[in-house]
Amino acid sequence: MKNMTDLEIRFKELSEILLSEMNENGFWSGQLSSSALGVAVAVAALHFYDADQNAAQIKAGLSWLANNLNTDGSYGDTPESPGNISTTLLVYAALNLYANEDEKIAAVQKQSADWLLTQNIDLRTGDVATAILAHYKTDYTFSVPILTMCALCGIPKKDGFQRIPQLPFELALMPQKFYRMLNLSVVSYAIPALIAVGIVILKKKRSGKIGKWIRGGAEKKALKILQKSMPESGGFLEAIPLTAFVGLSLIHAGYRDLDVVEKGIAFLKRTQREDGGWPIDIDLSTWVTTLSIKSLGNRKDEVLAEEQQNKLTKHLKSVQNKIVHPFNGTSPGGWGWTNYSGSVPDCDDTPGAILALLRLNAPENVKHEVIAGVEWLFELQNSDGGFPTFSKGWGKLPFDQSCADLTGHCLLALATARSVYKNEIPADFVLRLNNALRNAFEYLRKHQQKNGAWLPLWFGNQWEKAHQNPVYGTARVLAYLKEALLAEEDDLAFQEELATLIPLAERFLVEVQNEDGSWGGAKNINGTIEETALSVTALADSKHKNACEGGLKWLDESFSQNGLKSAPVGLYFASLWYDEKLYPLTAYLEAITKSLHTR
Structure with missing residues (x-):
């Protein structure tokens, strides 16, 4: 799949599948694997x-x-x-x-x-x-x-x-x-x-x-x-x-x-499902909804009608936490992973929702919700500059510690909010944003490995020796940094600092690409749609065109032969694996959208 016509055909095909997966309430629920x-x-x-x-x-x-x-x-x-x-x-x-x-x-x-x-x-x-x-x-x-x-x-x-x-x-x-x-x-x-x-x-x-x-x-x-x-x-x-x-x-x-x-x-x-099974969690509706919006990139208006975008906005606003949460004691303003009442605000869904609202709306229509989300992120940022999942400063066990993929996502949301509202927010709030961004960057700089990789927390690869997934972590953080660069047009010094992390991360992804053009969780691990598509997205605007073409070719062949086969890359607490039906779809669609935009 090398020419624009093929990419456009695939974009149309995948976006139609995405629309078909939207539920009757106007957002996406996805489907977690049975366990x-x-x-x-x-x-x-x-x-x-x-x-x-x-x-x-x-x-x-x-x-x-x-x-x-x-x-x-x-x-x-x-x-x-x-x-x-x-x-x-x-x-x-x-x-x-x-x-x-x-x-x-x-x-x-x-x-x-x-x-x-x-x-x-x-x-x-x-x-x-x-x-x-x-x-x-x-x-x-x-x-x-x-x-x-x-x-x-x-x-x-x-x-x-x-x-x-x-x-x-x-x-x-x-x-x-x-x-x-x-x-x-x-x-x-x-x-x-x-x-x-x-x-x-x-x-x-x-x-x-x-x-x-x-x-x-x-x-x-x-x-x-x-x-x-x-x-x-x-x-x-x-x-x-x-x-x-x-x-x-x-x-x-x-x-x-x-x-x-x-x-x-x-x-x-x-x-309980009709076949007698149960999933690990009821669904990840907020997460897969923001991933779906993100996957359309600058083409969202071609796919989502105005009424659909309004419904999505209304939904995301409705599931923002508006009280001191009884489970983890955090202030109002965050988003959890699902629209159901047992959801707990976290530092991946919150930046995802902030960015989705800004993609769907004129900034003035969502300012209240975005600023509340930013303040929630301020509260959660750890002293090491990174962002944990649920609770600030616990740090005793892995899921209460800072991690790179969440920190990269939060950095992008904060940078985007600063760029959008810089002339409308008080000077002291801008200063807090500046400090939060600086600290998040330092965390990412310190935790980028010598080979350029970052390790994620909630995603792994069950075939990698230590069950880690440096490909997922690096692809995600790299893509977040590149988007943050675009948002930081006025802060040239910060742009330059962000850019210093990019070349080594790009080189890592290229070096661990499999010979067949795919990416798995690490070098020589069988490729998946999720890991391959996210890597293509992260590299699409780089000089590594051959790597991207190889990835797109593999994705095309895999999709033609096996459809949108999901892989167990999700990682629940205590090394508990799951796959999600919408992960391969949203990742592949995002890779196609990004590739079309950068050609």
Whole structure:
């Protein structure tokens, strides 16, 4: 695909597909991959709540698990993923609830047990905890809930709770502003699990009387905090595993009739798919909507009618957080990843929404929302100049630390806002913008690796040795920097500094391109539409035309042969993989739009 006519044809084709994916409310919801882990934990929660009442949902979930077993007996996070210990173990535990009464389930469970044995987990010895705790190390966000569910499902048969660390749920009683000072063993947004799982461990584990007495006194207060943080939808973070872990823990702690449990079970039943599966999260509607708008670039008016753009604007305005958020305590002004009530504002969706609003509207129509979003970003910026995901300054565990891809995205949003509103905002606000931009640049400069790469946080590659994705991180940051250069027309000094980071990043992407023209997560890893398209976008306005042509040719062939096949590049907490239906579409469309614009 080298000539303009081919690119225009593909642009029209992809933009028509994009429009067809828009929902009846005028925005995009996408579709996350189903997850064996999500299915396993949801089935267990429904079983413990009322196995008879939920028999149909449980049967459908078990059937989904039987139909999605890997050939080696393992389970991965998506049907396209290689097996991993955590997911396979959770599925084994869920199957254990029914293996004695169903031969087919018992046969599937045995295959999983055989695979776990190849990973040095011998379920006959009862020593499950050692392997899981060693895998997750000091991060108990996922290891302790996994071991808790196993114990509740009878894995191992005796003293399942004795090897499980006690989560300090009483620390949730501290004001949120003090969380960053606490050496919490779970990430900031897993507080519901900290409370619910911590309480059931306290109930089930034999431990000292003094410790039980102290924690027991905090139990009721912690439950009130848990109830206060539950969204109207019933889904904590709109996440199936987190909601299910909370539910099954509280049920076994003696709190089956709590409103938190009833709403959580209703959420699980409502979000089950027709085939019996569940995704990890209900959707990423805000994220995929802003990606869709971004993918159209300067051609949006050709694709989106004025009425559609107005609907998108109205939607994005409506899902901006307007209160002090009960989950992470941040001020109004941020955006989370979905329109559902369990969403939490974060530092990728907020800059995405700011930029989308400015792409759709005259600046004066969205000034209030954009400035509120910018102020929210000011509040979240860490002392190292970078931006974290949800909470400023925690820094104890990976998802509470600054990261390059989010920082690059925030830098672009701040630079664009400064350029658009520079003559309309007070001098002190401009100064805050200048400082924020300077600090974000310094973070990116310090964290660019010697080979030119940046590492992302929420995206990885399951075939890369360390599960990292320097191609995604570098392509994203590089594209953000180039867009920021265009926005910074009046600040020549800042332009020059931004430009110093670009050549080495471009060279890195060119050097790791595969011989067939594609990009994977790193050199010699099979290419995906997502990684290839994002790399083409980042390089399209550079001197590396041959690399871009090779990438476009590979994309054309891949699309012709396999359609818009999504890859598990998304990374949830605790190395949990997912793919998203709209990722390959929006990435490919953005690459075509950018290539047309730069020719």
